[in-house]
Amino acid sequence: MSDAQSIQKLLVPLDGSETGERALPWARAVAGDHASIVLLEVMPVAMAVRSIGGQIIGDAETIQAGYRQIAEDQLNDAVAKWLPEQQNVSTEIAVGDPAEQIIDAALAQNAGLVVMSSHGRGAIGRFVSGSVADRVVRHAPVPVMIVGPEGDIPADAEVKRIIAPVEDSELSLAALPIVSRLARTTGAPVTLLHVIVPETDMAMIYPTMAGTIPPSAYEAEFERLSVEARELIDRAVGILQDAGVEAQGQVYSGQPATSIMAELQDGDIVVLSSHARQGMARWVIGSTSMKLIRNGRAPVVVVTRESIERANSTR
Numbered sequence: 001m002s003d004a005q006s007i008q009k010l011l012v013p014l015d016g017s018e019t020g021e022r023a024l025p026w027a028r029a030v031a032g033d034h035a036s037i038v039l040l041e042v043m044p045v046a047m048a049v050r051s052i053g054g055q056i057i058g059d060a061e062t063i064q065a066g067y068r069q070i071a072e073d074q075l076n077d078a079v080a081k082w083l084p085e086q087q088n089v090s091t092e093i094a095v096g097d098p099a100e101q102i103i104d105a106a107l108a109q110n111a112g113l114v115v116m117s118s119h120g121r122g123a124i125g126r127f128v129s130g131s132v133a134d135r136v137v138r139h140a141p142v143p144v145m146i147v148g149p150e151g152d153i154p155a156d157a158e159v160k161r162i163i164a165p166v167e168d169s170e171l172s173l174a175a176l177p178i179v180s181r182l183a184r185t186t187g188a189p190v191t192l193l194h195v196i197v198p199e200t201d202m203a204m205i206y207p208t209m210a211g212t213i214p215p216s217a218y219e220a221e222f223e224r225l226s227v228e229a230r231e232l233i234d235r236a237v238g239i240l241q242d243a244g245v246e247a248q249g250q251v252y253s254g255q256p257a258t259s260i261m262a263e264l265q266d267g268d269i270v271v272l273s274s275h276a277r278q279g280m281a282r283w284v285i286g287s288t289s290m291k292l293i294r295n296g297r298a299p300v301v302v303v304t305r306e307s308i309e310r311a312n313s314t315r
Contacts, residue, residue, distance in 0.1 A: 006034060006185040007112035013040045013102045013136075016074035020117045023147045024082040025157035026269070026299050027115040030145070030186055035112070036088035039075050040105050042098040043067040068093060082155075099135035106142050112181065113301070114142055118293055119149040141310050143178055143303045145269070151296025159186040160267030163298070165193045165260060166236050167273070168228065175273040175303040176236060178311060180243045182271065182301065189246040192236045194229045195259045196222070196251065226251065257291035268298040273308075 012027045014020045031037050046064035075091040083089050092109075094101040106114050118133045137144050147153070164179045166172045183190050233249030240247035252259035260270065270292055292300050 005181065007181050008034075009036045009038065009109060009111045011038050011040060011102070011106050011109055011111040011114045011142075013042065013098070013105075013114070013116045013132075014075065014078055015041065015098075016070070019119050019149055021078060021082065022149070022153055023115045023117045023145070024078065025153050025155055026145065026147055026159075028083060028086060029157045029159045030113065030115065030182070030269075031086070032186065033087070035185060036090070037083065037086060038105070038109050038111065039078060039089070039091045040094065040102065041071040041075055041091075042094045042096065042101040043071050045095055064095075098132045099139070102132070102136050103139055103141065106140060111142055113145060114140060115145040115299075116147070117149070118146050137302045137304070139306070140302075140304055141306045143271075143301050143307050145299050145301045146293055147299045148293040148296045150294060158267050159188045159269055161265065161269075162186070162188050162190045162271055163193060163260065163263060163268050164190055164236075164271045165195065165256070166232060167194070168232050169273075171305060171308065172273040173236060173239070174308045175271070176239050177243075178303050178307065179271050180240055180245050182269075183240070183245045183247075188269075189248070190240055191263070192233055192240075192247060192249040193260060193263060194233050194249070194251050195256045196225045196229050196253050222253075226253075257288045257295075260288075260292060261295055261297060264295075264297040266297075269301060270298050271301040271303060273303050 007030070010027050010031050012023055014023075027037055043064075044067065046060045046067055048060045048063070071093045072091075075093070079086075079089055079091065092105060094105060102114065102116070105111075114136065116133055116136065133144075133146055137146065159182075162179060162183055164176075166176075179190055182188075229251045233251055237247045237249045250263070252263075264270070272289060272292075289300060289302070292298070
């Protein structure tokens with residue numbers, strides 16, 4: 001297993017909350033015995049505390065030192081609780097805006113994957129309402145695994161299969177090398193999915209044409225999409241198999257989130273390209289990705305355009 005074929009380092013942002021720590025079992029599952037893990041906590045910039053009369057009753061330096069001590073204690077507790085026997089674990093503390101510091105740390109650490117919870121609020125951390133996770137996903141130069149706030153996560157979480165929906169866009173297919181790296185790192189097989197819109201929903205996509213197209217035209221269009229979907233899946237499966245990854249493909253008809261969730265099993269992770277053309281477009285900030293994350297059945301790895309371009313530049 002060469003460096004180019006697998007993920008060598010994971011960055012796991014934490015905020016000291018139990019919800020934030022939901023990312024740790026999955027980080028450990030992905031890392032296995034091969035990848036190292038860096039735990040990161042971002043503390044706010046301290047400001048002096050003044051009395052009503054304006055006198056300083058707590059200087060910024062002392063408060064900042066207090067923040068650092070809290071962060072160190074929380075990181076050490078997380079290691080002891082979740083990674084006591086894990087090799088190659090380190091901790092980092094940063095100061096400033098959480099999303100910016102996470103992105104900077106991913107670059108500085110040369111991380112292959114960021115693994116984080118979508119929600120959390122610790123003593124000094126602030127993964128509030130998913131806003132930090134959302135900003136990281138929008139701008140991350142590496143893929144980001146988001147672990148939702150719902151559902152049970154076993155302490156011995158294991159990646160048993162990778163679900164990778166693909167669209168008929170070059171960007172979607174360009175994410176396959178990252179799918180391959182995840183598969184090589186975890187040893188998990190890949191199931192590729194393509195979801196086509198059923199004929200009954202086409203009128204919703206093209207409302208101005210409703211009532212003007214005969215049923216036979218819908219049926220012909222659906223048949224054409226089905227043939228193209230199978231060709232796309234076969235192409236994607238071939239790309240992964242040529243890379244030495246165990247892969248198979250499925251074509252579904254229906255709504256994207258519902259179709260993907262129907263396929264999910266315990267031990268699955270979902271890998272989505274973030275800028276598909278249509279059908280499952282706008283996965284990052286749209287309803288499909290949010291439904292998958294909130295469903296809690298599986299972590300969702302978002303592969304951004306930036307991460308694809310960066311991966312291609314280093315090949």
